Amino acid sequence: MGDTKERILLTALRLFAKDGYEGVSVSTIAGELGVTKGALYKHYRNKRDIFDSIVARMERQDAERAGEYGVPERTLEETPDAYRDASIDCIVDYAKAQFRYWTEDGFAAPFRKMLTLEQYGSAEMERLYQQYLVSGPLGYMADLFAALNFPQPQEEAVKFYAPMFLLYGIYDGTEDKRVVLSVMDGLLENARKRLKGANAECG
């Protein structure tokens, strides 16, 4: 079976997401899989190699996703308000997809938690945490709003992304995940209306 390596990766990720890298032992990972710890070393050089492979996997998956989703595509063209309304729709739909991705996706959700637990451990982890979950999405949203000629793209991005970021935390601490998803939905629908209204004004 060639999927043992895959099972190790996913099991380790799930455990890292709960107790952090240092809080999980090689024996625990192996025990969870029903094998002895020696077996892990047939697939990975060492414990850190498992962790690095998780990060590499995320980077690959994220690149693929960025390729499929073509939100930016065209920037700062001369177009009527209708086009910019369509862009706003695109942004909001993208945001919804991103929220579901980081909360429900079998890989991205535990990866987000793992990064959260490792963010202060090293400069590299802090960089990844910022890139995937804080300054990365924030700067990306600011660029989009800037391309749409919003007067204060930075502030707009904060108002837009901050509720998503907060609701990640709410989501993790809630038993009934559905209500959080619907709250996020409501907030984003309000944002959609508000942005289109502001759009009509600032032209």
Added chain:
Amino acid sequence: MGDTKERILLTALRLFAKDGYEGVSVSTIAGELGVTKGALYKHYRNKRDIFDSIVARMERQDAERAGEYGVPERTLEETPDAYRDASIDCIVDYAKAQFRYWTEDGFAAPFRKMLTLEQYGSAEMERLYQQYLVSGPLGYMADLFAALNFPQPQEEAVKFYAPMFLLYGIYDGTEDKRVVLSVMDGLLENARKRLKGANAECG
């Protein structure tokens, strides 16, 4: 000297905030203090006792702070708009103080980071994280807005608190902390104006 116990507490907190509870060894704490690890056991029963003492200290400090700060005080009285404007001022000033507290206070700032790293480890830690940093402040703000008869206090609370929560993350990943503080200041001043405007309408 009676402050060795205190120095152990603060040193452990600083280390826990960076590498998490499991990522810090008793030897490391002792080494940081320039003593042998046996000395720690003269002041604390075990490693977990140090951690628990940190949490207990935070709970005490938080209770004191809540006593000093009397934001809620009077609720839902029959009063003119001027009073509600004053209440909004009070809320915004409180929020500013809270942001500085969780980012700059020598104890609260590392405690916030520590909780962030431990939030998924146990139900108790998740509860504390939610109480201090997520659903706690959010519900508190919602109560305040509800007392001021805002039509959608929950949503208002999210719009108000979410940027603060996001900027905790930005603050941690930024070298020049001052700009983050000034950004937070600007956002809260905007919120102050907006809330007073909405206040005049919804009466």
Added chain:
DNA sequence: AGCGAAAGTAAACAATCGTTTACTACATAC
């Protein structure tokens, strides 16, 4: 002066950590 508690050291404790080794079962290829 002498006693006793407090605070710290050095060393040892069993347990666990991540990792390596020697060996077995079982494929597939020639």
Added chain:
DNA sequence: GTATGTAGTAAACGATTGTTTACTTTCGCT
């Protein structure tokens, strides 16, 4: 049919984990 490489086990490795013990030093108290 035998060689080869893969995937797994069991056991051991030295290092480190959290904790305890025995001993020393130092201080306040009467």
